[in-house]
Amino acid sequence: MKNFTFYNPTKVIFGEGTIEQIGAELSSRDHKKILFLYGQGSIKRNGVYDTIINSLNENKIEFVELDGVKPNPVLTKVHEAVALCKEHKLDTILAVGGGSVIDSAKAIGAGALYDGDIWDAFEGTIRVKESLPIFTILTISATGSEMNTNSVVTKENEDKKWPMLTGPCSYPVVSIMDPKVQAELPISQTINGAVDAIAHIMEFYFDGSPNTDVQDEFSEGMIRTVIKHSKILLADPTNYESRSQLMWVATLALNGVISSGTKGGDWATHMLEHSLSAFYDVAHGAGLAIMFPAWMKYVHEDNIAKFAQFGERVFGINEGSDEVKAVNSIYAIESFFKEIGAPTRLTDINVSENDLEKLADNASMKGALGSVKKLERNDLLEIYKLAF
């Protein structure tokens, strides 16, 4: 097991009926003037908005509202929000939504205390050292952003969908998670969330780390859990227990528990997907369902025993050599993605074959990718071709 540091101070409040606690959580920490940030307005239809407003009012918390954060959130919106924070001297950010809103909040929180353009932290010329405190109410499970410091934002005019260099100040202080509010989510978002959670787990699982027995056990158990409960939700989207399991697993997938003692993940597939969604209007989870099997096909020979173990333990593939098990495990995860209705080919989302070179150029903009196998620009092109 590799040496590691685990530190995750986010307080998670999980379960039905917990959202009304937000006002008390804010006021007990003396946060009095907040940015209330959200997305496209679904929270006004499912009652979450009213619950929050009541709780803020009851606790006498002033707020400035900003809506309109889009999936694949963009830097111009971050700039708009930073300006609001500075203008109104806001002391806290309340992000209500999924990963796009929470990722934006981290960039906004850092930007509000930074004199330059916070994009510097995405280019990597600075690392975030201070941030307005961030509170979240999670309404779409997928990215795990509610319990980590990650933030991915797109700079539209340069086609850069990049992660921010963050620090401990970007952990949400409190994240409230009520599985019930996801009961009426469009089924495509449930599917994308399930794929995203599995993809996060696989990034660590396949990164080539030695001696990760308990991490493997956790990872395999989480993937089995996602497979079981995403299938239940396809038939019964309001199933509270399955919503709960999927919600909590998506958080655990990227909160440091399973990554501790690993190399920190491979992440080539995520960067391959980020290029995809920088050019095409594709949900992150959908893009991952396409790119992960393609990546697996390209790299599995570099970690054949692990791919065989994956097949055995997650899909019960016990026949044949490790090579056979490894290949069959790739088809098994691809079949599962298909079964729940996720796309598995670039053609499923209307990517043009002419764009593959451009995608490879974009994905390799920061250099070679990956941990289990170093992937140069031409490797990335081959993977896009496998995904076509």
Place this chain on the structure above:
Amino acid sequence: MKNFTFYNPTKVIFGEGTIEQIGAELSSRDHKKILFLYGQGSIKRNGVYDTIINSLNENKIEFVELDGVKPNPVLTKVHEAVALCKEHKLDTILAVGGGSVIDSAKAIGAGALYDGDIWDAFEGTIRVKESLPIFTILTISATGSEMNTNSVVTKENEDKKWPMLTGPCSYPVVSIMDPKVQAELPISQTINGAVDAIAHIMEFYFDGSPNTDVQDEFSEGMIRTVIKHSKILLADPTNYESRSQLMWVATLALNGVISSGTKGGDWATHMLEHSLSAFYDVAHGAGLAIMFPAWMKYVHEDNIAKFAQFGERVFGINEGSDEVKAVNSIYAIESFFKEIGAPTRLTDINVSENDLEKLADNASMKGALGSVKKLERNDLLEIYKLAF
């Protein structure tokens, strides 16, 4: 899944060669005058003591030393340490050792800021609200105390081995865990640690909580990991990878990850064991190896499907009805405890049959025990008889 709050701000620094970071961790937080608390002196033989002293000196941290914390730590030692903290106006506690030292540190940290006798928090007349900050260096893996707020101390003259009513202030700020320092641990302590970790996992696993798929997956995976690596360590006590796995699993067993969404554990077995070690000089892990199978025999009919699942997934018991699998799972865990050299009967540790009534009286001092089945004084007596 039940509603829950997860909050665990302890920073874990894990791996070979990490102990020398202690001085920098303390001084970066402005802790300047500390109580350096440890046990029976094994840290002077394995080099840990010298590493710590060097690191404290390099970082110009003043310290007052107190050694002699015993296994099954006692209140008189806590009082002695509290007096030292007050006399020297110490601002921090550094606990170096296993659960007994770290549990004591939590009582001392709370006691140093409390005007009365900190035993009040064990009687339950107060709950701890403030504490001196606690830093730990873990040298014996077992209790998980390095990453939770638990503290169990014995009031010798009243035969009370009880847990303290703590709060978030009792989380260690930083815990440093170097698996290598456990290479020369007496094998009995390794065994006791393995049993203790498994026992913690089973307290949650068998507490009768509904809808805990991912928690079950984690729990079963952790127990399989402990079984695998404790067997390796019996043959090869210096195996770093097995030490690492056992160390990290023991922490994960009781840091809130697997308990989230459960009823919070059964804990009858732990209280049965606490009575045992209040009267007899028996290590906690050894007492648990005796009491857990006895408890399982007494209660398994109240949660037969879960006991069958345990047998299937942990020991591969696939034959027969759930009843048969459940019974066989109990014998399987008992056999494992025997195989690694843990005691499994009260006679193995020379408990007198005449004492069983006294043990049952003591264990029921605070009322009925347990979650999956409420156990009154006479139930507890029956379980002690099964363990005899």
